[in-house]
Amino acid sequence: MRVAVYYPWVYLRSGIERALIEIKRRSRHEIRIYTNHFDPRGTFPELDGMGVTELSRVSVERTYSAVTAAALSIVRTRLDPAEHDAVLVCCDGLGPLLTFANRRKPVVNLCFTPLRATYDEVYRDRLLARGGPARPVKRAAETVFRLVDRMAWRNFDEVICIADTVRRRVADNRLFPESKIHLAYPGVEPRLAVPEGASEPMFLLPGRIMWTKNIELAIDGFRRFLRDAPPALQRFRLHIAGMVDAKSRPYFAQLQELAGGDERIVFETVVSDERMRALYTQAWAVLAPAFNEDFGLTPVEAMAHGRPVLACNRGGLRETVLDGVTGLLVEPEPAAFAAGLRRIAQDADLARQLGAQGPARAAAFTWPRFVQTIDAVLDGAQRRSV
Known part of the structure; x- marks a missing residue:
């Protein structure tokens, strides 16, 4: 199966970039990585040789104007359905917005977390406490994002969460039924x-x-x-x-x-x-x-x-x-x-x-087990779409 793996910005050395490397290396499927911002100098060097495709480039700044512009660009981003059989969206915030223009093939959410500034109460409270006079703007932006994000989550055929903490966060905010969420822990060699x-x-x-x-x-x-x-x-x-x-x-x-x-x-x-x-x-x-x-x-x-x-x-x-x-x-x-x-x-x-x-x-948390679960969920989503 040809799988388009999407993450909005590949520019750091974080757990998500590490997961992208392991999925590309270990999946039995044909993996192609897409992003709207690729910085090979800032991320793991292995990604530079993995054929990452940069789409319309977006900023990685976290100002309201930059995030809004990035969100609008992601909503309009369209992958060629002739080049893949399924889409795997790596989600830690804006990723689900890609689904609006890419529903012709099965879409699976690999959720590292829904946007923490909106759905993680501990994170949200700390962020608002740091906001000062900007708090009313943050609350208004959160309300708008929730509405759009909930619509995007309805486009997913399957959801995989990387931890039970994330699964509960998704379920508690009614983004996806908990009984249908798969669990795949990242890990080590x-x-x-x-x-x-x-x-x-x-x-x-x-x-x-x-x-x-x-x-x-x-x-x-x-x-x-x-x-x-x-x-x-x-x-x-x-x-x-x-x-x-x-x-x-x-x-x-x-x-x-x-x-x-x-x-x-x-x-x-x-x-x-x-x-x-x-x-x-x-x-x-x-x-x-x-x-x-x-x-x-x-x-x-x-x-x-x-x-x-x-x-x-x-x-x-x-x-x-x-x-x-x-x-x-x-x-x-x-x-x-x-x-x-x-x-x-x-x-x-x-x-x-x-x-x-x-x-x-x-030993209970390994990359082979993580990727095997993802492959199995993709297989199931593809079979049900036929």
Whole structure:
């Protein structure tokens, strides 16, 4: 089967771009990737050799005017139905708008999340709190988007969600019947699910540096941990590793200010896959402070490398990290995070025990299984359309 895989903007090193690579590599179908914004220099280098087709180019800015212009362009985007047998839309916001002009073939939604600014209450509340005088404009825009988005979701033949947290978000907002939603967890290479070498006194916080990752919680918690730590634990450091895109630069500056010049808090913003694997290997534990993560791939990668995870007891992190088995789930407060850091740092046996049970847990989340589920759903959608 020829499958057109669409995602509005391919320009970052995020979980969606990683999923595009794995679908292209592993699917038994003929995959062609389409986007309205392709930046091969900003995303994973593997995508540059995968024949990504850029359609009418849209901006990646998040101003109201830029997003509105992008939405209108996506609504008008039409893929040639003669060149594909099905369409797979990668959704984290505007993707469903593509369905208005592309309903002649089966359309499947691979949902990483419906637009969080509209459908994730935690995200929405935080965004509105940051809005100040612009809040009335945001509420009006949300109302209009809900109306249009609900119509777009009616065009999907099938929906696949990447986590139960996302599935509930879709169902609670009545975008698609929960009983008809498929579940496909992203994951890791099966061969990675083995313990790695000896760890160092370093807490690793991997992934994109952006405000939804709640990195300030990790910094606050780490500084509290150091303030109360005995001399033997003062050797620990916090290593924050991930890309910073243009819209996140002000947030990155805030984090640097919050770190206060402490040499034990290190930022690394240009990180290859090889370098990230080395950091996982060196880490004493891996941190996941996001306030309401949709799924969270980095905890799975940490467990695959045999490293314990300290994560917020919220969202998709609760679906992968087993509290007291492969890591610790704590409340999203600096004092609780500091206590979690202290517990893992001062008890090497506990850290080893949690880490040792990680690979078996990570083995439940693999890219082959993820792509096999997508292929099966596409097959079913295509059969029913005949």
